[in-house]
Amino acid sequence: MECVRSGVLGSRGSGKSFASATPCGKSSSTNLAACTKFEQKLHGKVKPLQLSASGTSSLVHRGPVLKYQRSLAVRSTSADVCTTFDENVKGVTSHAVEEKVGVLLLNLGGPETLNDVQPFLFNLFADPDIIRLPRLFRFLQRPLAKLISTFRAPKSKEGYASIGGGSPLRRITDEQANALKNALKEKNLEADIYVGMRYWYPFTEEAIDQIKKDKITKLVVLPLYPQYSISTSGSSIRVLQNIVKEDAYFAGLPISIIESWYQREGYVKSMADLIEKELTVFSNPEEVMIFFSAHGVPLTYVKDAGDPYRDQMEDCIALIMEELRSRGTLNNHTLAYQSRVGPIQWLKPYTDEVLVELGQNGVKSLLAVPVSFVSEHIETLEEIDMEYRELALESGIENWGRVPALGCTSSFISDLADAVVEALPSASALTTRKVKDTDSDMDMMHYLSKMFLGSVLAFILLLSPRLVSFFRNKLQ
Ligand SMILES: C=CC1=C(C)c2cc3[nH]c(cc4nc(cc5[nH]c(cc1n2)c(C)c5CCC(=O)O)C(CCC(=O)O)=C4C)c(C)c3C=C
Numbered sequence: 001m002e003c004v005r006s007g008v009l010g011s012r013g014s015g016k017s018f019a020s021a022t023p024c025g026k027s028s029s030t031n032l033a034a035c036t037k038f039e040q041k042l043h044g045k046v047k048p049l050q051l052s053a054s055g056t057s058s059l060v061h062r063g064p065v066l067k068y069q070r071s072l073a074v075r076s077t078s079a080d081v082c083t084t085f086d087e088n089v090k091g092v093t094s095h096a097v098e099e100k101v102g103v104l105l106l107n108l109g110g111p112e113t114l115n116d117v118q119p120f121l122f123n124l125f126a127d128p129d130i131i132r133l134p135r136l137f138r139f140l141q142r143p144l145a146k147l148i149s150t151f152r153a154p155k156s157k158e159g160y161a162s163i164g165g166g167s168p169l170r171r172i173t174d175e176q177a178n179a180l181k182n183a184l185k186e187k188n189l190e191a192d193i194y195v196g197m198r199y200w201y202p203f204t205e206e207a208i209d210q211i212k213k214d215k216i217t218k219l220v221v222l223p224l225y226p227q228y229s230i231s232t233s234g235s236s237i238r239v240l241q242n243i244v245k246e247d248a249y250f251a252g253l254p255i256s257i258i259e260s261w262y263q264r265e266g267y268v269k270s271m272a273d274l275i276e277k278e279l280t281v282f283s284n285p286e287e288v289m290i291f292f293s294a295h296g297v298p299l300t301y302v303k304d305a306g307d308p309y310r311d312q313m314e315d316c317i318a319l320i321m322e323e324l325r326s327r328g329t330l331n332n333h334t335l336a337y338q339s340r341v342g343p344i345q346w347l348k349p350y351t352d353e354v355l356v357e358l359g360q361n362g363v364k365s366l367l368a369v370p371v372s373f374v375s376e377h378i379e380t381l382e383e384i385d386m387e388y389r390e391l392a393l394e395s396g397i398e399n400w401g402r403v404p405a406l407g408c409t410s411s412f413i414s415d416l417a418d419a420v421v422e423a424l425p426s427a428s429a430l431t432t433r434k435v436k437d438t439d440s441d442m443d444m445m446h447y448l449s450k451m452f453l454g455s456v457l458a459f460i461l462l463l464s465p466r467l468v469s470f471f472r473n474k475l476q
């Protein structure tokens, strides 16, 4: 039997997004009540599930209850979708059939060649979870994506060219899928692993088709992002939810979604192991500043849309540092956010600015720790290893190191396998529906000025030097 099912379907070519972002159906008050009453057990205590800004919540598996889960954010993260257990469908699926477990790994995807870069960027910017337009302006999503991807492509291509002409994400994710399959086997669980990428091959839609063809009877969904963001796990889960709501097979399939897992003991310890190991490369390890660099998101995601990403990131860093301290590693540390795109405000502090400040303040040794992603990718290989390293050295930092991404580290993969095993019992049929699209409706003027005018137009105009000079020439 084939173990890892990724990239086996679909013809390559158009780069056209498969994704649709149609809103879910109407809410029913019974389901909303079921949602709001849900309580989650943590540490023996029952914690009420907090509601998101849109007044919705979701039932998801969130890993084992260990000391690492003590400060787990339980707020709903799928901005406006409520996930409920459907007792009726449960009845349908409970008759005796041979169990076929599937695990769907969700990831971002990346261009494999330089020719893929613009269509990959188109798919990314056409995602309404990446450029969040008010409903009234959704018709502009694709034209904007075309424009922005065209202007962004030359800069992105340079980056991908400098790391060998394409993203390593597909290869690494396939390796992780294989390793996970083996780890599950060792834990006596036979499972088929599927890879679904959000913006490039193999697309999530292809993986979902294959899951249906294989007649999987139980599915665990595992986004390969430790922390949840609307723009990453949220966007991929939304694709899945849109399919579940349209397809009878998926509507009846017991599914468990592991939304975030940064708090898992195995992940935290694996990160601490990598950091400890890399510190030993320095001649004075105790003097090294541990510099966590997380991928940023626009500030509005956290401030206006209730994205739990920043809270989860801070919690994650606290857990890793707690683990290091318990091992006697007492280094100073800091957290900053990298990879912002366009002139809008992103989460602060910014990695480039903090590096300069640290250098100016006399920090001589620095260990960069990428923390929002578990594979090497353009932002570790190019942005951190090349751009930030150069900036740090120019700013007075003399000794630079970087912790590798977790990749297929065995303790980490084994922990992901545990997460899958623990998630299986809570797999249940999902019903998804839209409760209220608050982002689009809440305060149109506020949204217009802040999100639309403030981000999209400025984004396009200032993002591309070519466009700026075009307008300058026009105006001159
Ligand atoms: C947790 C990780 C990530 C978050 C959050 C995220 C948000 C986000 N990203 C963009 C724009 C771009 N991202 C790009 C590449 C890219 N992004 C992530 C992860 C997160 N993004 C990864 C792992 C990658 C690399 C994939 C690879 O090929 O190796 C790109 C393309 C590269 C570039 O031109 O810089 C863009 C553009 C936005 C706008 C956003 C939040 C709204």
Ligand SMILES: [Fe+2]
Pocket (backbone or CB within 6 Å): 295, 339
């Ligand atoms: Fe990104």
